[in-house]
Amino acid sequence: MxxxxxxxxxxxxxxxxxxxxxxxxxxxxxxxxxxxxxxxxxxxxxxxxxxxxxxxxxxxxxxxxxxxxxxxxxxxxxKASITELHILNLKGFTEGLSTEDRNIEKQIISKKIIIDEDKISKKFSHMYTRFVELVRLVSDDDGQLSLDYAYLPTELYPDIEKKIENETSTFQLIREEYHVQFTKVKKEVVYLHPTPTVCEYLGISRVSPVIFVEKIICDKLNKPLHYSKYYLVAERVKLYIEAEYTD
CATH class of the missing domain: 1.10.10.10 (Winged helix-like DNA-binding domain superfamily/Winged helix DNA-binding domain)
Structure with a gap:
């Protein structure tokens, strides 16, 4: 032109x-x-x-x-595209992304059963000790976006590990296959420098900050149903909150 x-x-x-x-x-x-x-x-x-x-x-x-x-x-x-994420969204990470004009891909890095009576179990109020640990890398056309660790109690979701593939939405799977409804979410967000493992998967250096998010999702009775933690490439993400004011 x-x-x-x-x-x-x-x-x-x-x-x-x-x-x-x-x-x-x-x-x-x-x-x-x-x-x-x-x-x-x-x-x-x-x-x-x-x-x-x-x-x-x-x-x-x-x-x-x-x-x-x-x-x-x-x-x-x-420059790599900026991803906007609603910090209070109950959806899974990839479900909360706008996929218009770009491709979002998920790759399973690891999927295994773990026994934990300490840190992970504590997130579920020590109600469970056996979990599926799912580690996935999320990318788009411009490169890596997130390294995501999700923990799913096998007592709540029997055989769920057999139903999860690269592009599976675990939130959709839980809703449709296990008829579980998520109601409340608690997130803790901090900026930190990544570990060597996170650097390797996200393709960043040790001096590049990441946004670290811990998320616990509960039902209406405050029973923990889902725990995840993920590392976001800070320069590619913008977090925002949208809420209605009521008297």
Whole structure:
């Protein structure tokens, strides 16, 4: 999309929004994912037939919108998409993601039966000691998003380990196969530096912060039904809360 312009400030103010939209469309139409290099300022000026002031303003706003990022001495690159997560959502991690225009994939890293009478059992008020430990990696088109550990009591969910595959929604499985309804959720959220194992699976360095979430879901009588903990790539996630105010 090429524009002819007299290169005035007024035109620049008018055009930069169109240039922003055109750059976004170029990224989408060419299937450019995180890390892909986009044309430099001079090339963009020629491509759209506009001045540097217009290109620089468009780039500045695209940076603020987390669409692209500038790496000094290397160039301008497509930035990994930002995932919005409602911190109070009762849904599972992947169920809470918007999958429009991108692919969400889950990969089972480990699935095994464990016996625990200490830390995990405590999360369930010591009601259970035998659990399915499910470890999965969640990714999208731009790379890894989350490393998720879920613990499911076998007394509550007999043979559930046989029914879980890579893309299985455990929340949907529990609702439909075991007729269990989740009612309450408690989450604890902290920022921390990842362990070597988390770094390996998420493809990040030890200095890259992660968002660590612990979640316990209960029924209406406050009986624990599900415990999970997961590590989110901090630079790829935005947490938010939406609630209604009542007197």
């Amino acid at each position: 090429k524009k002819n312009t007299s290169d005035t400030t007024s035109n620049a103010n008018f055009l930069y929004d169109e240039i922003k939209a055109s750059i976004k469309e170029m990224i989408k139409s060419k299937g450019m994912h995180a890390g892909a290099k986009i044309p430099n300022e001079s090339e963009l000026c020629k491509m759209f037939d506009v001045s540097r002031i217009t290109i620089r303003r468009a780039i500045k706003e695209l940076i603020e919108e987390n669409v692209i990022e500038v790496v000094r001495g290397k160039g301008t690159f497509v």
